[in-house]
Amino acid sequence: MTPLQGGRSTPSLEQIPFSRPHSPHKELVLGFAGLGAMGYPMARNLATRLQSPVIAHPIYVWNRSRAKCESLQEEVGKTHIKIADKPEDLALNCDIVITNLANDEVVKGVFEKFVAALKEAQSTKNKIFVETSTVYPTLAGELDTLMSSVPHCHLVMAPVFGAPPVADAAQLIVVMAGDYRSKKEVAHLMIPAMGRKVIDLGGNLEKAPTFKLIGNSMILGSLEILAESFTLAEKSGIKPTQIHGLVKDLMPAPILDAYANKMVHDLFDGSKGFAIDGGIKDSTHIRKLAAEVNSPMPALDTAHQHLLTARALHDSKKLRGDPVYETLDWSSIVAGTRVASGLDGFDSKKHSTAGPVPE
Known part of the structure; x- marks a missing residue:
């Protein structure tokens, strides 16, 4: 330039x-x-x-x-x-x-x-x-x-x-x-x-929104993998910050680093990121497109369910009057994997600092 x-x-x-x-x-x-x-x-x-x-x-x-x-x-x-x-x-x-x-x-x-x-x-x-x-x-x-x-x-x-x-x-x-x-x-x-x-x-006007959905499927799939890996680390007695360091060393992409940082530090403020409602709307579109062209995307199916879980948990906190944020960022997908593993969805400080380490 x-x-x-x-x-x-x-x-x-x-x-x-x-x-x-x-x-x-x-x-x-x-x-x-x-x-x-x-x-x-x-x-x-x-x-x-x-x-x-x-x-x-x-x-x-x-x-x-x-x-x-x-x-x-x-x-x-x-x-x-x-x-x-x-x-x-x-x-x-x-x-x-x-x-x-x-x-x-x-x-x-x-x-x-x-x-x-x-x-x-x-x-x-x-x-x-x-x-x-x-x-x-x-x-x-x-x-x-x-x-x-x-x-x-x-x-x-x-x-x-x-x-x-x-x-x-x-x-x-x-x-x-x-x-x-x-x-x-x-x-x-x-x-x-x-x-x-x-x-x-x-x-062909339809190609642009199709391309965007494919791109977002890559991002959302990466979020799901990050969420699962961080949760596995906590359950295995490894600090998520150490896994975040590995992400930066092994896959030094700014977008992965940014979302990993949000997950590790519970930074789920949707007003400063991509709101979870938009993420669920996009994952719904992606899954519909995949079904129409007979292209299975099991990772996206799982990600969609974890987004729904995170939103449901947040809605429950709203009803009780104690939401952490007014709107969730879609990095809060990690709440879905955490809860499925018996951990608190949004507050990692409540997790055990040393989980069981396999022999």
Whole structure:
């Protein structure tokens, strides 16, 4: 990567597999829907790192809870952020609209509002809609049918890899499928302002969410193995910190190190990571996809059950009024393996410091 002004870098062809688009005749108006744990830093980085004449300022943001919009506006200023009262405002006022939403039902509902507003306004402007959430592949086809009913509207499926801290650092990996010209336009907005690399999967929109589910299956499967190994260590009288050291020596991947650290130190705060509800939604999608294509994934089946166990345990603690965190991170999957082994799910300080050591 070559240096740019302000300390940023020019992405290479390896990072963006598209040539740079022609300079627009006018500044593009950008909108962002969904300011959750991922969407908030993504929108903030786009608002603060993209400059005129590429993007007009301020960019429009909408969230179901307006407080998130107000928080972002207060953080970066009214010159960067304009709050939309409803999602329809994004569709009508913006050239490019990016969404990052909780689940498939919410995504479809928001896109239906986009389309209804555009049809009512009889819009004929060129617009690109970019969906970055983790959804089931067939939803991409449903969204494409919706958007194709409006002239000159294009859909890009662009799910992202990376936890909230990765989004905060603008180091996400973006997977794209859809119309080539639209992907090119979007890619050069997102990289390096929001992420570090684009993976192009061609024109079939369903390929991007499929790829994302496969990637998440690798992460979730790794979490299950870590959880089982840490639990075995505790039951065998070996300190989990020693196993964490082995993870760093044997498999020095930042993502494994980060999740291992959460498990060892009971750092299950979902507000600072990937919430367990999202993990269960993703594991449900992965298992459904695996069943449809006759590709058994027994490790994912087990991981799914341990996520459900962790959530059930947490819900019970909520009912008793003593939850450790308001929302669990999916690293709390280890609670499932712990409880199955007779250990406390969320508080490793309650575990015996020296379990039985096999002869």
